[in-house]
Amino acid sequence: MSKTVEFYFDLGSPATYLAYTQLPKICAETDSQLRYIPMLLGGVFKATGNASPAIIPAKGRYMFEDLNRYAKRYAVPLKINPHFPINTLMLMRAVTGIQLHHPERFQAFIDGLFNALWVEGRNLNEPETVAAVLSEHGFQPQAVMALVNDESVKAALKGNTETAIKRGVFGAPSMFVGNQLFFGQDRLEFVEAALREL
Structure with a gap:
């Protein structure tokens, strides 16, 4: 059985962006597959009672500072979006649609x-x-x-989100190696370790 990271993601999360910049390298180094699974973070929050840390001002300030630390560690650009939070419903439907109907262009799209x-x-x-x-x-x-307006695309995104919730996802980024859930860009070392143990 090939080693796989299932990457549940929503574009609107800066922590997810950071994980996205690192996971391909981790998978290449561990001879693993990276499976992108778009979900709607707003739907996850609603179902789990979770919310963005940014709604608590002190926590939000700390989170953005910490994300900048990780961006420097990873040597990738990061600009905290001045328009945050972004309503990603349309975007994540678009991502899902491209993945389903134009998979060869999916990477360029995201x-x-x-x-x-x-x-x-x-x-x-x-x-x-x-x-x-x-x-x-x-x-x-x-x-x-x-x-975005295709009913099968809407259903696919909804299905991904419901599956994520059933599997214990409460935020983004969420990554599975087998049945092990890892949450956050600050848990990538554990993702890599889990892959190396397979």
């Missing part, structure tokens, strides 16, 4: 959106900004919006 959010700090709450970002990365906004 690369562009993660970069827009957490490197460029763009306001992806605005449909016109989303359209501009998609165009810049070679995607047709109207075609992507058709996927």
Whole structure:
């Protein structure tokens, strides 16, 4: 059986962005597969009673400082988005649609959106900004919006989110190695260790 990391993610989480920058390297070094599973973090929060740490001002300030520490450790760019929090319903439906219908372009799609959010700090709450970002990365906004409104895509994202909740996910990023759950960009060393033990 091949070694796999199941990566439950939502674009709107800066901690998820940091994990996304590191997981491909970890998987390459451990000869493992990385399986991206888009979910809706808002749905997870609603079902579990959890909320973003940023709603508590002192905790939010600390979280952003800590994320910057990790960005420096990983040597990756990070700009805390001035428009945070971002409503990611449309974005995560788009991600799900691309994954289902254009898997060969999935990596380029999430690369562009993660970069827009957490490197460029763009306001992806605005449909016109989303359209501009998609165009810049070679995607047709109207075609992507058709996927966003596709009922099978909506159902797939909802199903992923429900499965995540059933498996014990309460936030993002959440990663599974087998049945072991690891939460947070600060737990990647444990993800790597679990892969090496398989």
